Amino acid sequence: MSTLNLDPWTATLFLSGVLALSTLVMYLVYITLSRKTPQTSSEYSEPYIGGEPASVIKSVDVSVRNLFWGVVRGAGRRLYTFLRDQMHNGILNDWGVYMLSYIGLLTLIALIYFMR
Amino acid sequence: MEEITLIALTVFSTLVFPGLLTLWIASMLSEWWVRKLFARTQRRMGPSYVGPLGILQPFADFLKLLLAKTEPNYRHGSVKLARIFGCVGIGAITASLLLLPISPLRIAFNFDVILLIYFLGVWVAISELLMSTSLTNPFTIKGVSRFSSMLVVAEPAFFTATIVPVYLVSLTTKGEPVFSVSTTAEFAWSLWTNPLTAIPMILATIAALVSIQSKLMFPPFNIPEAEQELIAGVVTEFSGPLLALFNFLHDADLYVLSLIVAVVFLGGPYPFSDNLVLGALATTAKYLVILTIITILKSSFGRFRVEQGVSTIVKYGLIPALVALALSIIIGGLA
């Protein structure tokens, strides 16, 4: 048992070294033990679509618009509706409301401080 | 001379104990425990052929996948990237083990809990995400999308829950270094004996378990894998050695996350802190209790939908953790 008392920076770098070492060892073990992709074969395996041929889908890509539904249209629906459609709507007047209320807040703080 | 000892100790800790070799064995054993128990709750036998009570089954599965099958030649995506990210994830888990007090070479510094979160939470999550994404398939991407949606709340919940004992220990004891995993592990038991600090600790432990459940994609948070619905979600394209690698990464994550709850929240070897053997037994017992709770949770829920999953993590993970943190701050104000 020995505790290494290092400063945070050196300790983090040390542990990153440990990360690198164990990654390397793991990779070597994996490479030596595993049977890798046959190099000679030019046959590709198609993406697995539940046993159907890959042609049943238009594209293997998912549009980025369809990512994170759970957050964007699920749990965070109201938040995103507000953020996207009401706040970041690109209308200069609406921006102005936020920006001007901010300077209003600052002025208010200044006034309160002065009145005090 | 000292440098040589240090290097030898580092290599030993990285590769043997608590590093790769022990990590592998312990992860496989944890997988066996979960599988066996899970099967028993469903009145199945579970693994029973290889070794006594089938205890060697996960080892056999791992070796079979690694040695006997081949990596397919994927048309889309990159096998090499998947391999690299899988190995990096395991490397990150190994590195985070050195922060725990079980390691012969222990790294401790002020606020090292942040490093733990970044190694164990962020590096591992990113590795899993990118490993799956590397093999392009619509179902994989859907799984990745769901997994990252859950991580958005699961990571902060785990962070907040971990901060609670760390913060309480820094308030109630004079342990050095402050906000450190090993200091917390040393004094965590004292938080349970004090009724004032036990309340936030209970909340934080619940939060930690909920977030671990979701980080491991266990039911009810098996949304990213979602058998039948998404084929197999994040693991759809894995087969052969890559599947072995991913399973190892997942089991290692299960092992270390549960170990952290056992050590950092429940105080590890306490009440036998001075006896190495009894202490190790106590830690193992606590660890198995945590693993059992995780398995019971796993077996007693059906799958949520993704937005239900997210709001459940918020409700039973993030909010209890935040309340626990608020209570800790109040306790800090009283002290």
Add this chain to the structure above:
Amino acid sequence: MYYLSVGVLVPSLIGLAFVLPLLGMIIKNIKFFHAYASAASLYALVVAAYNFSIVVKEGVKAYPFGGWWPPIGISYELDEVNSLIALLTASVMFLITLYSAWYIRDLKDAPYYYTLLLGLEVGMLGCIYTGDAFNLFVMLEVMSISAYALVGFYRNKPEAVEAAIKYGLFGAVATTLYFIGLVFIYASFGTLNMADLTNKVTLFWGYDLVSGYYYGQVYAATAIALALSLWAFTFKSAVFPNHFWLPDAHPEAPTPVSAALSGLVVNVGVYATFRFLYTIFNPFSAVSGLRDLILLVTLVLGLASGLIGALMMAVQDDIKRLLAYSTISHIGLVLVGLSIGSSLLSKPGSQAFVDGLTGAFYHLINHSLGKSLLFLTAGVIIYAAGGTRRLDELGGVARRNPLLGAALIIGVLQLLGIPPFGGFFSKYLLYASYLEAGAPYISVIINVISAISLLGYVRLLYAALFTTPKREFVRASALPTIILLILSVACLITGILSPIMSEWLRRFVEATTSRDGILNYWLQGYLIFWGR
């Protein structure tokens, strides 16, 4: 004694910039302009590095222009913090100028482009170097006008012109408000020299032979001036709710300019906030109560913009827009670090105070490197994907050029703050400072921001690395790849050299924000006349 190099950089660089259109009438070979601009920004880099070495060796240095007595004349004043930010600006700008030689290789308008790009650099360096609040206004205008013009550089594209107009309109409001703030300051303090203002606000001596005592309602004027200038500075650094212009403006600019705007221009606002709230209206000053309130506002706004930037990243379809929102998020984090100085959170000189400020500047550096790396990578990706910015159409081009892919991943890891990249160490300091200050809730929110931003980065990595090819892959030439390599290595180095860097930054922050440091800022800036 004072060094010519402190004063000469900005005027000479502006001269070099404004000669360009004239040269453009005579010389028709575009290669000449690439070489000229690169040489000019290399010159700026060398001088900035030299100035930095002087300051590190000899402490605060001022330069009075034309030999005028400081409260009357304009003076430039360099301390450790601003000379470091200037060095960062000059080095990243040098790489960006080099990259521009590839990006606009066939563009007929190259002289004008480079005039504006150098103008942008002059503006930034001027803002950072200046020791005069009015000169800061002038330099903000120099910087902003170059930026407006560069955003609308593709004047055939309606979106670019619209973005430039929006940016310009609100930018003009911001600089004008800052100007009005200066009017208040000048009316009540009789001076605009930062060193002299520091003296008067901190009551070191309170009197000056030229600018005299105080005039009128000093407290009221200070309060209003601070409110107005903070609004302008947060506009320049795109902090919520003044961030609206950024996601429109940054993507529409030519890519190297986006890198400069997102990586460097936003720093100027942060730096100015720091200069105002830690040097002039410092924790020891007579207005520390107001300062505490304002720092609470910046804390809340920093957290809000961190959250909003991260949330909006998750729903972007445009690679540059995604990166622009990431800028908002990161500048929010930097501002959170700066806000530690409120006396409600920490005492000046305490561990949390120094950690927070060190973390803020460290994060500023990490973000500048990481964000310019990602924007420049995005430029190559867009080129390789045939000119589209839409994430869906990128077709995984980064995977087919391993260096490009590596640069992308390194940039993302740097911004996500993953050890051993620099981003981790700055985030570590931010977390640690708020835990130390007894405000773990702020640390939790920082963690939430990081977790949410993961969504955006996954989106970026997925689209740029793992989607299937949509069209023929166009290979970019060696020059941009080398620049990406340099910046990637820089990202790693900020991590690997973290023991040294954090030590230096800590020393700089302590030297700049301690009472002695502030006194020294005044003395060096103000008494230069006698010290020559």
